[in-house]
Amino acid sequence: LGRFTSMVLKFLENAWNLGVAEPKKVIHGVKVGLTLFLVSLFYYMKPLYDGLGGNAMWAIMTVVVVFESNVGATLYKCFNRVIGTFLAGSLALGVQWIACKSGESFEPIVIGVSVFFLASAATFSRFIPSVKTHFDYGTMIFILTFSLVSVSGYREDEVFQLGHQRLSTIAIGTSLCIIITIIVYPIWSGTELHLLIFRNLGKLADSLEGCVTEYFEEGKTVPESEKDGSKRILQGYKCVLNSKGTEESMAKLAIWEPGHDRFNFRHPWKQYLKVGAAMRNCAYCVEALNSSVNSKNQAPEHLKKHLRDACMALSSCSSYVLKELALTVENTTKSSKIDFLVGEMNFSVQELQDALKSVPNSVTEPTVLSTLEAPINEANREPKTTIPLIMEFLPLATLVSLLIEIAARIEEIANA
Amino acid sequence: LGRFTSMVLKFLENAWNLGVAEPKKVIHGVKVGLTLFLVSLFYYMKPLYDGLGGNAMWAIMTVVVVFESNVGATLYKCFNRVIGTFLAGSLALGVQWIACKSGESFEPIVIGVSVFFLASAATFSRFIPSVKTHFDYGTMIFILTFSLVSVSGYREDEVFQLGHQRLSTIAIGTSLCIIITIIVYPIWSGTELHLLIFRNLGKLADSLEGCVTEYFEEGKTVPESEKDGSKRILQGYKCVLNSKGTEESMAKLAIWEPGHDRFNFRHPWKQYLKVGAAMRNCAYCVEALNSSVNSKNQAPEHLKKHLRDACMALSSCSSYVLKELALTVENTTKSSKIDFLVGEMNFSVQELQDALKSVPNSVTEPTVLSTLEAPINEANREPKTTIPLIMEFLPLATLVSLLIEIAARIEEIANA
Numbered sequence: 035l036g037r038f039t040s041m042v043l044k045f046l047e048n049a050w051n052l053g054v055a056e057p058k059k060v061i062h063g064v065k066v067g068l069t070l071f072l073v074s075l076f077y078y079m080k081p082l083y084d085g086l087g088g089n090a091m092w093a094i095m096t097v098v099v100v101f102e103s104n105v106g107a108t109l110y111k112c113f114n115r116v117i118g119t120f121l122a123g124s125l126a127l128g129v130q131w132i133a134c135k136s137g138e139s140f141e142p143i144v145i146g147v148s149v150f151f152l153a154s155a156a157t158f159s160r161f162i163p164s165v166k167t168h169f170d171y172g173t174m175i176f177i178l179t180f181s182l183v184s185v186s187g188y189r190e191d192e193v194f195q196l197g198h199q200r201l202s203t204i205a206i207g208t209s210l211c212i213i214i215t216i217i218v219y220p221i222w223s224g225t226e227l228h229l230l231i232f233r234n235l236g237k238l239a240d241s242l243e244g245c246v247t248e249y250f251e252e253g254k255t256v257p258e259s260e261k262d263g264s265k266r267i268l269q270g271y272k273c274v275l276n277s278k279g280t281e282e283s284m285a286k287l288a289i290w291e292p293g294h295d296r297f298n299f300r301h302p303w304k305q306y307l308k309v310g311a312a313m314r315n316c317a318y319c320v321e322a323l324n325s326s327v328n329s330k331n332q333a334p335e336h337l338k339k340h341l342r343d344a345c346m347a348l349s350s351c352s353s354y355v356l357k358e359l360a361l362t363v364e365n366t367t368k369s370s371k372i373d374f375l376v377g378e379m380n381f382s383v384q385e386l387q388d389a390l391k392s393v394p395n396s397v398t399e400p401t402v403l404s405t406l407e408a409p410i411n412e413a414n415r416e417p418k419t420t421i422p423l424i425m426e427f428l429p430l431a432t433l434v435s436l437l438i439e440i441a442a443r444i445e446e447i448a449n450a
Numbered sequence: 451l452g453r454f455t456s457m458v459l460k461f462l463e464n465a466w467n468l469g470v471a472e473p474k475k476v477i478h479g480v481k482v483g484l485t486l487f488l489v490s491l492f493y494y495m496k497p498l499y500d501g502l503g504g505n506a507m508w509a510i511m512t513v514v515v516v517f518e519s520n521v522g523a524t525l526y527k528c529f530n531r532v533i534g535t536f537l538a539g540s541l542a543l544g545v546q547w548i549a550c551k552s553g554e555s556f557e558p559i560v561i562g563v564s565v566f567f568l569a570s571a572a573t574f575s576r577f578i579p580s581v582k583t584h585f586d587y588g589t590m591i592f593i594l595t596f597s598l599v600s601v602s603g604y605r606e607d608e609v610f611q612l613g614h615q616r617l618s619t620i621a622i623g624t625s626l627c628i629i630i631t632i633i634v635y636p637i638w639s640g641t642e643l644h645l646l647i648f649r650n651l652g653k654l655a656d657s658l659e660g661c662v663t664e665y666f667e668e669g670k671t672v673p674e675s676e677k678d679g680s681k682r683i684l685q686g687y688k689c690v691l692n693s694k695g696t697e698e699s700m701a702k703l704a705i706w707e708p709g710h711d712r713f714n715f716r717h718p719w720k721q722y723l724k725v726g727a728a729m730r731n732c733a734y735c736v737e738a739l740n741s742s743v744n745s746k747n748q749a750p751e752h753l754k755k756h757l758r759d760a761c762m763a764l765s766s767c768s769s770y771v772l773k774e775l776a777l778t779v780e781n782t783t784k785s786s787k788i789d790f791l792v793g794e795m796n797f798s799v800q801e802l803q804d805a806l807k808s809v810p811n812s813v814t815e816p817t818v819l820s821t822l823e824a825p826i827n828e829a830n831r832e833p834k835t836t837i838p839l840i841m842e843f844l845p846l847a848t849l850v851s852l853l854i855e856i857a858a859r860i861e862e863i864a865n866a
Contacts, residue, residue: 045578045580048578048580049574049575049578052577052578053574056577059574059577060574062573062574062577063569063570063571063572063573063574064570066569066570066573066593067565067566067567067568067569067570067573068566068570070565070566070569070593070597071562071565071566071569074561074562074565074597074601075562077601077602078558078562091598091601091602094594094597094598094601095594095598098569098590098593098594098597099590099594101573142494145490146487146490146491146494149483149486149487149490150483150484150486150487151483152483153479153482153483153486153487153514154479154480154482154483154484155479156479157478157479157482157483157517158465158469158475158476158478158479159465161468161472161475161478161519162461162464162465162468164461164464174514174515177482177486177514178510178511178514178515181486181490181510181514182507182510182511185490185493185507185510186493186507276694278692278694278695279694279695318734
């Protein structure tokens with residue numbers, strides 16, 4: 035029992051922490067409670083109850099099922115539910131009419147067979163990509179309503195009234211949901227997507243810069259408190275790697291949202307996905323860079339020193355470009371500085387290449403000398419250690435090309 | 451109108467192709483149709499109808515909502531639905547009892563307030579990670595049932611009977627679903643996960659080997675027909691990059707499944723996630739490797755020749771290890787060859803390093819010579835071109851270390 039209470043306490047503590055960290059989620063909970071409370075008022079008020087009868091529970095069900103934490107998802111579900119119910123209801127009435135005409139003994143057979151075929155076809159259609167992205171929920175509601183209406187039509191005579199009541203209760207439920215979700219502290223999935231991309235660009239910039247800095251300043255002692263923070267920064271690119279699914283679902287939902295904040299109705303949300311994909315490409319490189327930085331074989335000090343300035347300059351330039359891109363995304367306008375910064379970045383790529391050109395001499399000279407002097411010992415070390423150094427350069431070079439690619443893509447958005 | 455019909459035709463064609471490509475999905479559709487047909491029989495048979503009354507529609511609803519394409523998801527939803535309904539029903543009856551005691555005028559207030567608070571709390575709890583992974587659906591059903599039962603209790607006197615009927619219809623629906631989903635051509639999400647990991651390992655091996663081979667044999671002319679195939683192989687690692695979400699949801703659902711095929715009930719599905727993550731790490735490296743292979747600056751021929759054999763040997767060794775790992779995963783037993791192959795792979799890493807050691811001399815000699823002979827022209831080219839060569843090595847080296855890491859992890863599974 036003691037273990038159980040401690041589990042419960044821990045669970046409550048987790049919940050509390052989550053609530054403090056993300057008040058949005060608490061607000062969403064309260065919104066759902068409020069909407070349900072409002073809907074249940076229909077039940078208590080006699081005139082409303084008489085109009086709808088026991089079917090008022092459909093309104094409650096609609097609210098519970100349809101209310102999602104962001105506006106896009108709620109609108110998507112409301113739209114799908116209404117359309118699905120309406121289509122299925124009309125179709126079911128049609129089937130009912132045919133079944134009635136075909137005589138009493140055939141009636142259940144006609145209905146049963148039609149339910150079987152339509153349900154099979156509709157379930158299969160949920161796998162078709164174009165249906166899946168935009169009408170998955172609607173198709174489910176279609177199956178549900180169709181089977182309910184056509185099957186209960188066999189026993190009850192007022193199918194038409196049943197369908198009508200169902201539609202009107204659903205209309206009440208959905209409209210309440212839409213009103214509450216938009217008016218009371220709305221959470222737009224478009225805005226969330228926008229912020230996610232903006233934050234991820236920043237994180238990527240920080241972890242790129244942090245990674246290179248860490249590599250070249252390894253010798254310095256860092257206080258423990260800062261170390262944790264810098265580790266967090268270094269891991270920032272992992273957020274970029276893992277955010278694919280979130281981005282896609284948000285972009286899918288964002289297209290349902292009307293104009294809000296600074297975004298119009300037909301804001302090019304798909305562009306965000308492109309930026310996201312380019313960012314992930316970039317993050318793969320940072321991942322490779324990071325693993326080479328953490329690898330055991332380190333370049334000798336004099337080599338590090340030689341390339342240090344050029345590498346640092348390049349990484350800070352790249353990270354400036356990323357940060358500027360983040361600003362570009364935030365303001366949804368093309369920044370005038372971006373071309374200049376990209377140019378500067380390309381210039382530092384050139385500089386790094388110049389620095390590399392002068393490396394072979396400084397590297398190979400000691401090697402040649404050492405192979406003469408101490409063939410076994412030195413020759414063993416030197417060639418190995420040249421590798422991580424140039425390894426170091428690869429991801430940066432790849433990064434730079436990717437950055438330029440991103441820059442080109444961002445321009446599209448800025449123009450959109 | 452012509453455009454509309456062509457759209458419809460194209461849609462049907464897509465659907466047909468999908469059905470031919472993945473008959474599983476058609477079968478799933480038929481299964482849903484069959485289950486719905488069976489459930490609707492309850493409506494047609496008089497004795498059954500009399501027992502359950504109009505509430506029989508809850509059985510239909512349960513089937514539509516709960517039936518998923520794989521066994522794990524269906525079991526998860528069934529379990530959640532039954533538990534959620536039961537808990538919420540009992541709680542609602544308790545609240546009802548309190549509300550009755552508190553007098554007629556307070557009744558709606560007590561019910562309304564309790565609905566508001568419980569719905570808010572339950573909705574919020576859906577965001578807590580531990581609830582989200584295993585009980586997301588159950589919590590929704592909890593809110594739904596609680597509001598329905600407690601609200602309708604205000605108007606109807608036989609709340610107890612209502613709750614009882616709802617539970618029994620849901621029991622009928624879920625048991626039918628479970629029986630059909632397991633007996634008729636079951637699709638186990640555990641098996642799917644298993645196959646996914648197995649296939650992805652193979653794809654990774656192919657694209658790693660293909661990538662390195664392409665790099666070193668670029669000069670050769672390849673017939674167009676083969677080119678498409680090899681391009682597809684090269685892109686194989688992208689599947690690995692993008693399968694994170696699928697893997698996670700499958701592993702989540704697989705834990706609900708009873709023993710099937712060769713897997714026991716408590717098969718360590720989480721190990722698959724670890725393998726998946728290690729594979730993704732590996733795929734990041736292949737991605738970097740691929741981009742460096744496709745980069746414009748190529749190493750000079752004599753250098754390529756020098757490292758060719760060692761690189762090819764390493765990549766084929768690594769890919770053998772990956773393929774052997776795929777077999778290991780397939781048979782869920784530790785292969786005796788794996789240690790030997792990893793050893794061989796490490797040996798070829800060593801060989802490649804030896805080959806690199808002899809490079810600096812062969813590289814720098816021409817550079818030194820050329821800088822003397824044609825300082826501007828040659829010196830410009832040579833240092834640049836040494837980069838992609840060694841760039842080439844980095845991902846391989848990283849890969850190898852990752853491979854060893856995977857090997858270690860696979861051993862855990864094999865032992866499990």
